Amino acid sequence: MAVDSLARKIAAPDRAATFRAPPHNIEVEQALLGAILVNNDAFYRVSDFLEPAHFFEPIHAKIYELIASLVRAGKTATPVTLKTFLPADLDVAGLTGSQYLARLAAEATAVINAMDYGRTIYDLALRRALIGIGEEVVNEAYDSPVDSSPRDQIEAAEKSLYELAENGRYDGGFQRFADALTAAVDMAAEAYQRDGSLSGIASGLKDLDRMMGGLQRSDLVIIAGRPGMGKTAFATNLAYNIAKAWEGGVRPDGRIESTNGGIVGFFSLEMSAEQLATRILAEQTEIASYKIRRGEIEPADFDRLAETAREMETIPLYIDETGGLSIAQLAARARRLKRQRGLDLLVIDYIQLLSGSSKRASEGRVQEITEITTNLKALAKELAVPILALSQLSRQVESRDDKRPQLSDLRESGSIEQDADVVLFVFREEYYLKNREPRPNTEEFFKWQEEMDRVHGKAEVIIGKQRHGPTGTVQLQFKAEVTRFSDLADEDKLPARMED
Incomplete structure (x- = not known):
């Protein structure tokens, strides 16, 4: 009976689709950004592993990217210095860019919690990426080409999982020359010290x-x-x-x-x-x-x-x-x-x-x-x-x-x-x-x-x-x-x- 039941499930899977929002935590993102705006030292606690792409909310990704650019240039990132780089007509839940930055700073968490909040954002981003890989694996398994073997699909999935584990992202594409330049200077510094x-x-x-x-x-x-x-x-x-x-x-x-x-x-x-x-x-x-x-x-x-x-x-x-x-x-x-x-x-x-x-x-x-x-x-x-x-x-x-x-x-x-x-x-x-x-x-x-x-x-x-x-x-x-x-x-x- 159990075998027949399993066979029926395989032959006619339950296709009832229910919408689920991808895992995210807007409050954690706000708390971390606020902590960095109040004390830029919080940025160095998360900069080794957290990138703008890990934020769920696009405006938060933009703010984090601006903060990173200012801090790495030796400047101070505060609501005052940051607001000039945001669009003048920005509307975030009825707040202007300047007002939203001030609110982030006012509701900031303690600097000591910055790494924990950063890890939470990072982990949620990985889960969203895992969902994307899983959906891609399912779709390819349903609609696989004639010349594609299951072994090829397994190796492609493993490659995607490896890249996710190694880099936290799998989008590839172009990168800024400034990033490549920074990597080249870091390599020279490592060579000097080695x-x-x-x-x-x-x-x-x-x-x-x-x-x-x-x-x-x-x-x-x-x-x-x-x-x-x-x-x-x-x-x-x-x-x-x-x-x-x-x-x-x-x-x-x-x-x-x-x-x-x-x-x-x-x-x-x-x-x-x-x-x-x-x-x-x-x-x-x-x-x-x-x-x-x-x-x-x-x-x-x-x-x-x-x-x-x-x-x-x-x-x-x-x-x-x-x-x-x-x-x-x-x-x-x-x-x-x-x-x-x-x-x-x-x-x-x-x-x-x-x-x-x-x-x-x-x-x-x-x-x-x-x-x-x-x-x-x-x-x-x-x-x-x-x-x-x-x-x-x-x-x-x-x-x-x-x-x-x-x-x-x-x-x-x-x-x-x-x-x-x-x-x-x-x-x-x-x-x-x-x-x-x-x-x-x-x-x-x-x-x-x-x-x-x-x-x-x-x-x-x-x-x-x-x-x-x-x-x-x-x-x-x-x-x-x-x-x-x-x-x-x-x-x-x-x-x-x-x-x-």
């Missing part, structure tokens, strides 16, 4: 940071290289360095804010989480990963391993080892991570293991990769974090005498090169030279030995493209046994050698 004076997140490699200014928000950074060059090791090194350096706190609106380093999300599409953890353990303890896997370690090494593992447990590095992800699934999981844990850097190992939509896949791999890289760049902007995405290189590198990679060597290079803000190539000459060892005790062997000594333990990170900086080559040290990159010691800065 260790190393970098505008982006420090990678832990000083020479690379000097060339790039750190990893910049909203940038898509491609790390490419042939097999054996160490591109995965390079990415894990950067991810660990950034997560280990993380320091942060909680903003007034409850969101996590990083002040140094960053919270890292790592999509390992090729290796398992255990393999990745073993590799990072090897990098940090300088114990070869094959010895860790086989248990071929001394007691002292095991103690060092355990101590390092305890230290690593506290770092904010999150690994997703799911293989065969689509770009839409990856984006949904990244949004969820930022919403729940925070996120400052996203690493993807690697692009060619991602899949696009079924429509693009049917058009060919090039079109599918184009969709993936375009969506990765859009995701970097949406999340406001740098994305490090690893990519393979074509085999044409092997056919040249000089094996240093170029932009044209990128697989499906058109889209990857176009969408990337930065392209880094990892290159180790030692890898190629080692495979060309001549017969021992010959003239060619001694020349080869000299070349091996010159390049041993060295790697190059070639900056093939950088939208907001120079291109060039950064020399690094590479310990192959533990797959660890580090800054190369400057010969001019080394202590003088003692002569015999």
Whole structure:
């Protein structure tokens, strides 16, 4: 009987529509505005999270916007200074603009209550936005196009919910140049105060940071290289360095804010989480990963391993080892991570293991990769974090005498090169030279030995493209046994050698 009743409800839902006013509280809005007009210090208690769009009453949104402009310009916002910016013919429930401002100030709440009132306004605005998203989900579910799958609708709804949770609004559109200018100045101020004076997140490699200014928000950074060059090791090194350096706190609106380093999300599409953890353990303890896997370690090494593992447990590095992800699934999981844990850097190992939509896949791999890289760049902007995405290189590198990679060597290079803000190539000459060892005790062997000594333990990170900086080559040290990159010691800065 219960099943039949449920079936009837599904077949013929109750369509009796009743009008309900969106959640709002005019009195709270009036009380907060009055408090700010009486004491402008109240504005700073809510300005971190409350925006004009969060007010239900349009005139209140306009008044709050005017107050914000005056206070941020270093001026005092009072009913007297504010009334000149309101229309002369304004009528608010029978009151002129000047009279309404005076009434707000007369009925002001205490400054100490400003944050609570601001949070109430903010929460009500989120509820109204949730209602809008819910109505949109219902309408799309009723009237979905033939080529739209339920999975696509779920991912679109999750994206809208993420944007709402992150920003408190989902309207997008144009913004004033003054707002963008303020953000640029704030970024410069943060760089001035941050260790190393970098505008982006420090990678832990000083020479690379000097060339790039750190990893910049909203940038898509491609790390490419042939097999054996160490591109995965390079990415894990950067991810660990950034997560280990993380320091942060909680903003007034409850969101996590990083002040140094960053919270890292790592999509390992090729290796398992255990393999990745073993590799990072090897990098940090300088114990070869094959010895860790086989248990071929001394007691002292095991103690060092355990101590390092305890230290690593506290770092904010999150690994997703799911293989065969689509770009839409990856984006949904990244949004969820930022919403729940925070996120400052996203690493993807690697692009060619991602899949696009079924429509693009049917058009060919090039079109599918184009969709993936375009969506990765859009995701970097949406999340406001740098994305490090690893990519393979074509085999044409092997056919040249000089094996240093170029932009044209990128697989499906058109889209990857176009969408990337930065392209880094990892290159180790030692890898190629080692495979060309001549017969021992010959003239060619001694020349080869000299070349091996010159390049041993060295790697190059070639900056093939950088939208907001120079291109060039950064020399690094590479310990192959533990797959660890580090800054190369400057010969001019080394202590003088003692002569015999």
